[in-house]
Amino acid sequence: MATTSSVVDTIDDKDSQCQSSGRPALTIDAIDDEVLDPRIRDKLEELNEFTDNINKLEKQFEELNALFRNTLNEKTLRLRQLSQKLGTSVSDARPYYDCRARVSELQKRCQTVVQTYEKSAELHDQSKETITIAETKFAQRGLTPTGAVDTDFDHFWQEMLNQANTKFMEAKHLKNESQSEHNLCIQQYLDEQKRLSTLEKQLKSAIKKSKPYYEESATVQTELNAIKARIESLNTVILEAKTSYSKTLRDLESISDEIHEKRAQLMAKSLTREPGVGAEREETHCEAFTDNGESCEEVPQLDPLDTEEVSDRQVMDSLSPNTSLASRSPLLGQSSSSSLNTTEDDSSVAAEESTATTQAFIDSTDGPLLAGDSEEVTADDTTNGNSVNDTNANRIE
Secondary structure: OOHHHHHHHHHHHHHHHHHHHOOOOOOHHHHHHOOOOHHHHHHHHHHHHHHHHHHHHHHHHHHHHHHHHHHHHHHHHHHHHHHHHHOOHHHHOHHHHHHHHHHHHHHHHHHHHHHHHHHHHHHHHHHHHHHHHHHHHHHOOOEOOOOOEOHHHHHHHHHHHHHHHHHHHHHHHHHHHHHHHHHHHHHHHHHHHHHHHHHHHHOHHHHHHOHHHHHHHHHHHHHHHHHHHHHHHHHHHHHHHHHHHHHHHHHHHHHHHHHHHHHHHHHHHHOOOOOOOOOOOOOOEEEEEOOOOOEEEEEEOOOHHHHHHHHHHHHHHHHOOOOOHHHHOOOOOOOHHHHHOOOHHHHHHHHHHHHHHHHHHHHOOOOOOOHHHHHHHHHHHHHHHHHHHHHHHHHHO
């Protein structure tokens, strides 16, 4: 189990997930370019420690397994040689030693059953004492200062009495089961003990002759059991170390996911387009300020369509021959400099524009006008133009 390969596999998995989801992948270059999160460094150190510890424990586990196999093979060979040396006495004395092993097992079992019986009997006595106290308190019902029965007192001790009765019944049932099991175990132990005595009398010579073999067998069994216990204990430690390693690896993956999420958020934020310098702002009105900085009434902005309509209307007004120069030039009455710059050339240009407009209107009608009518119109236009010039001259004076 190598930590480096595990971490690389984890990063590769995260990269594939990021590429499939469109997120920026976690690469070694990206890690080098950024400041490494201290949590990642701590978790990597923990993974290295767990890896070294697990490798050491697994090595010890393999050594213990090898020791167990070697011991078993050696002792088995030794017992086979003793069996061949002692002959049939080993097989003749086997029933005695088997019965002896069962007697030892029943003795341990009886000891366990006795401990269980003692605990159940103690719990039974405590439950019985609790019931006695609850019954006494429940019988001593008092009265309130007003003379009414204290119902809260009754309900409380009644509930206590019910719970005590429930525990008492459970303890009694457990005590009866423990007592029955204890009696059965004692009976089996006595039966095996009696049978052992009988076999000892019947197989006295075979037992004496095969004693070295069974003593060696008991020693081998004890040694193998000790090695087996060490193996089981070491296996438990290895499982705990692997569990801690897996937890640390999951924590590292969580930190990696968190870093990827932060990077995705930063990338999304950096890709957000903001209005550039000088961009038009969507405002429906603006505020006008006086000279002293106080805000006055809101001045609505003109809609583009309204602006276009006003421009067209101003053009039509400028083309009308009866329109005065003041109406076509809003700045005429406001600025004296603009009115002084107005000359007779402007009035002549306006007269020519009005004449051209009238001629276009005549051409667009259904039928041609008479020459006299045309001359009258021209004369009228000329008169209007002269009147406009006179008006402008009067305004200038």
